[in-house]
Amino acid sequence: MRVRSLELHRLAVPLVRPFETSFGRQTGRQVLMVRVRTDVGDGWGECVAGTDPVYSSEYVDGCEDVIRHYLGPAMLAADDVTAEGVAALFAFVIGHRMAKAAVETAVLDAQLRAVDTSFASYFGAERTEVDCGVSVGISPTIPALLDEVSLYVSQGYRRIKLKIKPGWDLEPVAAVRDLLGTDALLQVDANTAYTLLDLDHLRRLDEYNLLLIEQPFVEDDIRSHVSLAGAISTPVCLDESIVNTELALDAIDRGATSIINIKAGRMGGYLEALALHDACVEQGVPVWCGGMLETGVGRAANVALAALPGFTLPGDTSASDRYFAEDLTEPFVLHDGRLTVPTGPGSGVTVREELLGAWAQRPVEVLRAG
Numbered sequence: 001m002r003v004r005s006l007e008l009h010r011l012a013v014p015l016v017r018p019f020e021t022s023f024g025r026q027t028g029r030q031v032l033m034v035r036v037r038t039d040v041g042d043g044w045g046e047c048v049a050g051t052d053p054v055y056s057s058e059y060v061d062g063c064e065d066v067i068r069h070y071l072g073p074a075m076l077a078a079d080d081v082t083a084e085g086v087a088a089l090f091a092f093v094i095g096h097r098m099a100k101a102a103v104e105t106a107v108l109d110a111q112l113r114a115v116d117t118s119f120a121s122y123f124g125a126e127r128t129e130v131d132c133g134v135s136v137g138i139s140p141t142i143p144a145l146l147d148e149v150s151l152y153v154s155q156g157y158r159r160i161k162l163k164i165k166p167g168w169d170l171e172p173v174a175a176v177r178d179l180l181g182t183d184a185l186l187q188v189d190a191n192t193a194y195t196l197l198d199l200d201h202l203r204r205l206d207e208y209n210l211l212l213i214e215q216p217f218v219e220d221d222i223r224s225h226v227s228l229a230g231a232i233s234t235p236v237c238l239d240e241s242i243v244n245t246e247l248a249l250d251a252i253d254r255g256a257t258s259i260i261n262i263k264a265g266r267m268g269g270y271l272e273a274l275a276l277h278d279a280c281v282e283q284g285v286p287v288w289c290g291g292m293l294e295t296g297v298g299r300a301a302n303v304a305l306a307a308l309p310g311f312t313l314p315g316d317t318s319a320s321d322r323y324f325a326e327d328l329t330e331p332f333v334l335h336d337g338r339l340t341v342p343t344g345p346g347s348g349v350t351v352r353e354e355l356l357g358a359w360a361q362r363p364v365e366v367l368r369a370g
């Protein structure tokens, strides 16, 4: 296909409640949405980068800049663009995976819509619905946390993930384990808030029958994750560190991680995410689908990915109303703790143009060839 233009939409999307992690508290999301307009039709991709470079080195203004100055012009100059060729087209730019993923996903959406194929069938999804978990932020108090967890349990979520940090770990985990009972699926996510000096403290999490502990140490520090994994019985799962398949396989070989959180946005796109999924299936390493507070556009693709056979643990694929009073697309609604995998062409969801206008932070920027 030929890409005629790329549109950069910057939206301010309100959250239904603040979301707090070890790296900060947010009350809304600044979202970059990319629309490609091609000779075979249009496609959308959502950029998962946050407002500030605190989860990864990427941030939304930086993504916009790299698309404007590098990725967009390269794509507009190409005679024949395919989703499978996007990674090679963008290889001259080092890193910037979240920006690359947004553009690649928009191209894939356009490409698949043109041949009436869903993301799910292109990915090789085997399920029509996926088990859903929910990520629960750091609360002001334990009672407030228990209220929030109780709400999600009553809504049917099949797994709870608690954000932890030093000073907010053993106590909230113990209280939630008590609330849920011994067998309910419970895991924790530290978002790099600890160091190896905390090893003895982290070992105390073993008491709570957790599915896993996600990313206790900084993303480059594979060695400390190896040490921790050897010292605790709770499985260690990497998130931030997993930026491509090669590094993931290396971390698995070294014993740093025995479960992988796959986020396509963090890995440069769904094609790289598929490659990692396949490699993990081959190695017998369970994977689950992470999230980045996506609107319906990103959520649709995540739900399709989570329907692949290697995704054996519930993902952070929660319903639209976990984060948004109104979603940018038709809402994703939980049924018996599951979301239905979209079956329509491309992402299978439709962007509500009126919300693009209502949430616009600034006028749409259009990149054209020449």
Ligand code: OSB
Pocket: 055, 134, 135, 189, 191, 239, 290, 291, 292, 293, 294, 316, 317, 318
């Ligand atoms: O570490 O998984 C994470 C949100 C933003 C950035 C990083 C993370 C998260 C979440 C929420 O945990 C996932 C979601 O519900 O979309």
Ligand code: MG
Pocket: 189, 191, 214, 215, 239, 240, 261
């Ligand atoms: Mg995480």
